[in-house]
Amino acid sequence: MIFNASGCLDAFQAPEVARALDVFVTKTVTPLPREGNRPVRIAETEAGMLNSIGLENPGIEAFLAEKLPRLAELGVPLWVSVGAFASSDYAEVCAALDDSPHVVSIELNLSCPNVEEAPESASEIVHAARRQSRKTLYAKLSPAAADLPETARAVQAAGADGLTLVNTMRGLALDDGTLQPRLGRETGGYSGPGLKPIALAAVYQCYRATGMPIVGMGGISTGRDALEFLAAGAASIALGTILFSDPDAPGRVRRELADELASRGLSTAEEATGLAHAPRPVTVA
Ligand SMILES: Cc1cc2nc3c(=O)[nH]c(=O)nc-3n(C[C@H](O)[C@H](O)[C@H](O)COP(=O)(O)O)c2cc1C
Numbered sequence: 001m002i003f004n005a006s007g008c009l010d011a012f013q014a015p016e017v018a019r020a021l022d023v024f025v026t027k028t029v030t031p032l033p034r035e036g037n038r039p040v041r042i043a044e045t046e047a048g049m050l051n052s053i054g055l056e057n058p059g060i061e062a063f064l065a066e067k068l069p070r071l072a073e074l075g076v077p078l079w080v081s082v083g084a085f086a087s088s089d090y091a092e093v094c095a096a097l098d099d100s101p102h103v104v105s106i107e108l109n110l111s112c113p114n115v116e117e118a119p120e121s122a123s124e125i126v127h128a129a130r131r132q133s134r135k136t137l138y139a140k141l142s143p144a145a146a147d148l149p150e151t152a153r154a155v156q157a158a159g160a161d162g163l164t165l166v167n168t169m170r171g172l173a174l175d176d177g178t179l180q181p182r183l184g185r186e187t188g189g190y191s192g193p194g195l196k197p198i199a200l201a202a203v204y205q206c207y208r209a210t211g212m213p214i215v216g217m218g219g220i221s222t223g224r225d226a227l228e229f230l231a232a233g234a235a236s237i238a239l240g241t242i243l244f245s246d247p248d249a250p251g252r253v254r255r256e257l258a259d260e261l262a263s264r265g266l267s268t269a270e271e272a273t274g275l276a277h278a279p280r281p282v283t284v285a
Contacts, residue, residue: 001236001237001269002022002023002236002238002239002250003021003022003023003025003079003215003217003236003237003238003239004018004021004024004025004238004239004240005025005191005217005238005239005240006025006081006140007028007051007053007081007240008239008240008243008244009024011024011071011074017243017247017250019075019076020250020251020254021076021250022076022236023076023077023078023079023104024074025078025080025081025107026078026080026081027055027057028057028081028109029057029059029080029082029083030055030057030059030060030084030089031060031084031089031093033057033058033059034054034055034056034057034059035054035056037053037054037185038184038185039184040182040183041053041054041183041185042183043182043188045171045173047192048193048194048195048241049190049191049192049241050173050183050188050189050190050191051168051189052183052184052187052189055083060093060096061096064096064097068102068103069102071102072102077104078103079103079105079107079138080103080105080106080107081106081109082106082107082108082109087125087127087128087129088128090108090125090129091129091132094106094129094132094133094135094137095132095133097133097135098133098134103135104135104136105135105137105138105161106133106138107140107164108126108129108137108139108140108160109140110125110139110141110142110155111140111141111167122139122141122151122154122155122158123154123155123157126155126158126160127158127159129159136161136162137159137160137161138160138163138164138215139155139160139162139164140163140165141155141163141165141167141206142166142168142169143166143167143169143195143198143199143201143202144169148202148205148206149205149206149208149209149210150209152205152206152210152212153210156212160212161213162213162215162235163206163212163214163215164215164238165202165203165206165214165215165218165234166195166198166199166202166217166218168188168191168195169195169198170187170189170190171187171188171190172186172188191218191219191240192240192241192242193219193221193241196219196220199217199218199219200218200228200229200232203216203229203233204233204276204277206233207232207233207234207274207277208233208277213236214234214235214236215235215236215237215238216229216232216233216234216236217237217238217239220238220240220242220253221239221241221242221249221253222253222256223252223253223254223255223258223259223260224256224260225253226256226257226260227260227261227272228276230273230275231272231274231275232276233273233274233277234273235269235270236269237253239253257269
């Protein structure tokens with residue numbers, strides 16, 4: 001299945017792109033409205049881009065009243081990305097979403113600024129959310145966690161149903177002339193093709209550590225990239241940065257992936273999931 005990465009597609013501006021997906025994931029919603037960071041918020045850089053949007057969103061109340069009913073009209077299954085700064089706030093947003101028939105799953109964005117990446121903290125949040133939610137819960141982790149497989153095991157034990165891997169990595173871009181940071185907030189989240197090997201390693205290691213269903217993302221721009229994420233252990237893939245330059249990416253990547261699978265004699269994406277973990281053939285010298 002092909003998802004968008006949270007924050008990388010405005011479904012109201014480009015509903016036809018959202019409809020080309022199997023699942024639409026919202027931008028992260030927080031308990032209260034957030035204006036986001038000061039401009040400049042986006043900078044193109046080598047092999048990807050930096051962003052420092054800062055979780056700009058209207059807050060859960062306005063999201064439920066104004067955005068969710070319109071998103072439901074898309075007719076695409078909806079996942080809501082939830083962010084906060086304390087486990088009780090995550091739980092509150094999850095509770096507010098629990099009765100909505102439009103929300104299929106919740107993606108807990110555990111990679112927000114000021115949210116500790118330590119396994120205890122991530123698992124505390126998942127645990128609190130689990131108590132308030134009957135929805136499927138996916139934990140979205142940062143590839144910068146000190147011990148990512150350990151964090152993955154901790155959120156699994158706390159009640160997560162799956163993992164979303166990965167969020168951006170902190171990066172910096174300097175202006176050619178002034179040598180000052182190009183982003184208003186100085187550093188930002190690095191995404192795009194340069195993130196792919198890091199994201200693949202995260203998927204590979206967490207699949208091995210937990211066996212959980214994984215939505216894989218990080219620099220996917222072709223069907224070949226998608227195939228590699230499946231082989232590393234992803235059950236589904238998400239498109240992020242590529243959507244800014246190629247809005248037709250969902251359909252294109254879907255076709256390219258089908259060709260990649262067929263050329264290997266595979267008929268479904270499920271058959272590709274985890275192939276990188278198969279025992280290596282023994283070669284005799
Ligand atoms: C402009 C922009 C905004 C983003 N906003 C969010 C967000 O609100 N919540 C979130 O969990 N991830 C957010 N992300 C991270 C993406 O969902 C994704 O994890 C990351 O970009 C890696 O995938 P990619 O390399 O395909 O872009 C954002 C990324 C970008 C580029």
